[in-house]
Amino acid sequence: MRILILLFGLLTFVGANAAVFRWVDEDGVVHFSDRPHEGAETVELSEAQTFSAPPVNRQRQTAEEEPESSEEEGYSGLRIIRPGTDEVLWNTGGVVDVAVVPEPRLQTGHKIHLFLDGQRVGELEGGQGNVQLTDVFRGTHSLRAEIHDANGNGLFQSVAITFTVQQTSVQNSNNPNAGR
Secondary structure, three states: OHHHHHHHHHHHHOOOOOOEEEEEOOOOOEEEEOOOOOOOEEEOOOOOOOOOOOOOOOOOOOOOOOOOOOOOOOOOEEEEEEOOOOEEEEOOOOOEEEEEEEEOOOOOOOEEEEEEOOEEEEEEEOOOOEEEEOOOOOEEEEEEEEEEOOOOOEEEEOOOEEEEEEOOOOOOOOOOOOOO
């Protein structure tokens, strides 16, 4: 472990064209140095890996200025971000907030259909990403989303998530509000 730390330290401080020498002493300990030593071998160092970020476009475009995506581009993802996978929702009154994110953004004329327990229950279009579902009562539910084009053809489908709705019961004898 010491050797790796020492080598890392040498690589950090040694210039790109400087030589590094390696040798093993009489006790079997490996040494590295930027100065030659009797019996040392020269270590060939590769160039440091670098990264150049692409330039940042600081101009903001309005929705009207953004170029329209062509239908041939397709979608790379569709995620349900609310409710969370295996999330337990308490005392919702039957209302569940749903948030869906298509990647890339939803194309003109395309819609996102929501399916709760296999039944179509909602629709998102345009820049919409959120919707409230009603009449979602206690129990475990499955939710998935599908992107459809203007002709109603399915283009992309999310992974189904499950979530559970719980309601506090006034009939529960452990409920401090029971009988009031």
